[in-house]
Amino acid sequence: MSQYYYTKTHECFSVADGVATVSITPHAVDQLGEITYVELPQVGTELSAQASFGEIESVKTVSELYAPVSGTVVEINGELDAEPERVNDDPQALGWMIKIKMSQPEELETCLSEADYQAYLDASA
Numbered sequence: 001m002s003q004y005y006y007t008k009t010h011e012c013f014s015v016a017d018g019v020a021t022v023s024i025t026p027h028a029v030d031q032l033g034e035i036t037y038v039e040l041p042q043v044g045t046e047l048s049a050q051a052s053f054g055e056i057e058s059v060k061t062v063s064e065l066y067a068p069v070s071g072t073v074v075e076i077n078g079e080l081d082a083e084p085e086r087v088n089d090d091p092q093a094l095g096w097m098i099k100i101k102m103s104q105p106e107e108l109e110t111c112l113s114e115a116d117y118q119a120y121l122d123a124s125a
Helices: 028-031 107-109 114-124
Strands: 010-017 020-023 034-041 052-058 062-066 073-078 098-102
Touching: 020 028
Parallel strands: none
Antiparallel strands: 010 020, 020 098, 034 052, 052 062, 073 098
């Protein structure tokens, strides 16, 4: 299983060959409820860490999506246009959102491990 990195804004991602595959955490899915729409950037968009890259809408709310690392969007999950519920079904495998070619891999050091993210959730509860 891939190692995932987490953010306090509830994005998570795995890294392979300098490319981060970004999704939202299962916790975020639980909080949002049924996902109805996902707005994603275009391929080629330059992102900075912690900058908004899109929105996710559910039956409950609309939330911003934030880039966990800086870089260039090299792929988006076009399946989410027709099937946003893929995020509910499996946020990390089927419901991934964007792939970012990282420009500053050292930013990984500022992300949370799964244990740190769980501790953050526990402290926030």
